Amino acid sequence: MTLAYVSDTPRTAPAITTLMDRVGLRMTFAKGEEIFGQDEAADMLHSVVSGAVRTTRLLADGRRQIGDFYYPGDIIGLEIGDTFRFSAEALTDCVVRVVKRSALQAMGADEVLDRALWEATRRELERTQEHLLMLGRKSAREKVASFLMDLAQREDSEDVALPMGRQDMADYLGLTIETVSRMVTQLQGSHIVEFAGSRQFRVTRWPALERLAA
Amino acid sequence: MTLAYVSDTPRTAPAITTLMDRVGLRMTFAKGEEIFGQDEAADMLHSVVSGAVRTTRLLADGRRQIGDFYYPGDIIGLEIGDTFRFSAEALTDCVVRVVKRSALQAMGADEVLDRALWEATRRELERTQEHLLMLGRKSAREKVASFLMDLAQREDSEDVALPMGRQDMADYLGLTIETVSRMVTQLQGSHIVEFAGSRQFRVTRWPALERLAA
């Protein structure tokens, strides 16, 4: 976790991650592996240490929606009541800390910890609402532009790496893989972004990108 | 608030609403009036006493997304950090209780109250995720079917009232008013629902509706 990351996108809850680093069980997952499954009974919190994670939800006929992508410092599973409603999978090889909610709460420091957990849940809700607005009211071009902009904003360097493939982008944005690909090509054609391979890009015209993201 | 309502859809947080009924400022709003505005600085919680409320978010060019509809017993504003990110408007004439977060927390009973607020936030997040899945991956027909089903499920009576107009449904579902209207007509044509006027309906074939909602 870099300094720049923390200051740019305050998604982390230091009080929680610090504690989880101390008491959480450290687990590693290979790319593509399931971290937990939709509808599993669960009382767990997961904290990403390294790598990246996606949460997904499946409809009966196989349509897939990605809830969010999680990076080092992020907490997964805050929304959970009795069972997970999303499953979580390793986007890349990754390391996570796992701890039972009940264990965490038995640790003392209740007051501060509860406040931090609530705060983290609140921020997760905000992010979900932003995602909602995008899915409901933005065009394919705007969706892809917003997505690339968000990614680029969390990096301090010029060059941005896409940890996920086109299918994951599509399932996050509510599009098909072909449409995502076409929009990416189009953004390159307008000299707004510039790709080096399919997993690496840089923004060449920020104002234009911001305008497109709407 | 009816008994049936509470048992069917546990969106309420009794510990909070009870307290707010005691200490909150009672305010009434006429249909269409703004309860609070997008980007207002705010530290308020609102609890719906009677009537119905919608939260909306506007894009620069006027596109509108409705975040959710709120009914008696629901709490609005849980996601809020420094400023509101949605505005709230009275869907019908309504009464709400308003209280400052800080005032609520100064009231004592901190432990229990915090837990209740967090729990309410968690449920709000769950609802938002469900909404997200719908916007991202469902067809217009499925969206309208899901919407009517949700409404019908929270009623104990056969006859269900729609407190919102077609435009509000459209902005909640990420559709246009015309498409909503067509889908409603189509559902009637298949004898799945039956409308009496545009604001009142009943479900005539539940299994078919459930199948369509996917």
Next chain:
DNA sequence: CGCTGGATTGAGTCCGGTCAAGCCTTGTGG
């Protein structure tokens, strides 16, 4: 009774989905 604003219906268009080739990149084994 006519007015008014919301709802419905219709015709035509376009954005994004579908289906089907191809094209790169990467990795593996000869």
Next chain:
DNA sequence: CCACAAGGCTTGACCGGACTCAATCCAGCG
């Protein structure tokens, strides 16, 4: 080091679902 396979990505042609624009329709109300 090259050949080849495999999977992911891109591109093209076509289609269809949802949008746009416009004309009614209808219910509620003065």
